Amino acid sequence: MGVLRTQVGIIGAGPSGLLLSHLLHLHGIESVLLEARSREHVERRVRAGLIEQRTVDLLRDVGLAGRLDSEGLTHEGFELRFGGRRHRIDCTALTGQTATLYGQQEIVKDMIAARVAAGGALHFGVTDVTVADLDGDRPVLRGTLDGTPTTIACDFIAGCDGYHGVARRSIPSGRLTAYGHHYPLGWLGVLVEAPPATRELIYSVHERGFALHSMRSPRISRLYLQVDRDENLANWPDERIWKELRDRLATDDAQPLNEGPILERGITAMRGFIVEPMRYGRLFLVGDAAHIVPPSAAKGLNLAVADARLLADAFAAWYGRGDGDPLAAYSPAALQANWRGLEFSHRMTHLLHRFPDATPFTSRLQRSRLDQLVRSTTAATAFAEEYLGIARR
Numbered sequence: 001m002g003v004l005r006t007q008v009g010i011i012g013a014g015p016s017g018l019l020l021s022h023l024l025h026l027h028g029i030e031s032v033l034l035e036a037r038s039r040e041h042v043e044r045r046v047r048a049g050l051i052e053q054r055t056v057d058l059l060r061d062v063g064l065a066g067r068l069d070s071e072g073l074t075h076e077g078f079e080l081r082f083g084g085r086r087h088r089i090d091c092t093a094l095t096g097q098t099a100t101l102y103g104q105q106e107i108v109k110d111m112i113a114a115r116v117a118a119g120g121a122l123h124f125g126v127t128d129v130t131v132a133d134l135d136g137d138r139p140v141l142r143g144t145l146d147g148t149p150t151t152i153a154c155d156f157i158a159g160c161d162g163y164h165g166v167a168r169r170s171i172p173s174g175r176l177t178a179y180g181h182h183y184p185l186g187w188l189g190v191l192v193e194a195p196p197a198t199r200e201l202i203y204s205v206h207e208r209g210f211a212l213h214s215m216r217s218p219r220i221s222r223l224y225l226q227v228d229r230d231e232n233l234a235n236w237p238d239e240r241i242w243k244e245l246r247d248r249l250a251t252d253d254a255q256p257l258n259e260g261p262i263l264e265r266g267i268t269a270m271r272g273f274i275v276e277p278m279r280y281g282r283l284f285l286v287g288d289a290a291h292i293v294p295p296s297a298a299k300g301l302n303l304a305v306a307d308a309r310l311l312a313d314a315f316a317a318w319y320g321r322g323d324g325d326p327l328a329a330y331s332p333a334a335l336q337a338n339w340r341g342l343e344f345s346h347r348m349t350h351l352l353h354r355f356p357d358a359t360p361f362t363s364r365l366q367r368s369r370l371d372q373l374v375r376s377t378t379a380a381t382a383f384a385e386e387y388l389g390i391a392r393r
Ligand code: FAS
Pocket: 011, 012, 013, 014, 015, 016, 017, 034, 035, 036, 037, 042, 046, 047, 048, 049, 050, 104, 126, 129, 160, 161, 162, 163, 164, 165, 166, 266, 268, 286, 287, 288, 289, 295, 297, 298, 299, 300, 301, 302, 304
């Protein structure tokens, strides 16, 4: 049996756990991070891609944006297609801010490299992770590290272990209030070895369903199709995927898509989820462990980063000057921002998708909202501020 001691125990080597570990290190606070999967697995996991400027600015401030600055794609706006027409929303002209396309797996690689270079205590392939004594002042993290059952005595534990993690499930029943919503929709996502057809993103509202043209680099495209929530990937051979993408993204004057080998594919069912509070005793929930947003507005990763920053600053106040107020304020402040992110993601999901229960009446309401967005500078400015995460402050 191994016995370790640290200040903050962290579960999960996704963006939130890795960023928290890095920020704590910069504050001179010790942490030990336990991850269930291998380093190779977490560095290969294709997920988010659109990063708000406030996330980019933070990564730059803390020395994690070297590759992002050289390989990330800076975007000033996006194209919205509906009714066979193309409309551009110029977010930078409206707000002064930009967004960046840079794969989440690249951010994870950069964060792991930084922690390893700093001698950070990151443990991969850890099994049987459990937590105990959360309501005392000596919470305990346990796991099997390289075959050795190990106990880690902590001051605090951060559950950065995603929706299916162990942290939230370790909180005694009745202590959390969970809010959940299942959308009757899924996204079939493909990563394609082909140059993006356009420089910016295209969100396309079509009578058969939504389609999104995104990208990861000048050579890699990322595309999504709305499918049924319980759709089976086996029903979607390459030719069906490409035909549906071509049809849904078509307008009279649009650039044709660049097709190529599909490197990665998957279907993500859409859900909204959040728990209150994001804390129990000395356990703090961070990122997807506490909330899930539909991917429509690309908020999941950005919300997780904001949680990690808020919690790191609160730990710095505790260890730096014995001030516990920021730790007490973490859950209410994080929930305020995360409900805003969830509400906008919900609204954007309804703006872009064709819901199975759509009627001619609701379809015309949807069209009216789209028309308002492209005709009114006020509406477009408000939308751009939420899309770029400015309005969450
Ligand atoms: P993560 O889920 O990234 O990380 C949690 C980590 O904890 C994982 O590495 C996991 O292995 C580990 N873990 C879990 N249980 C454990 C245990 N018991 N012990 C130890 N470790 C454990 N967001 C967007 O903004 N845009 C998108 O397009 C987008 N697409 C997505 C597609 C998919 C399939 C999924 C699942 C999510 C997507 N998201 C997207 C959301 C996603 O990017 C998350 O918001 C982001 O990964 C959140 O980061 P973390 O909170 O760190 O959680």
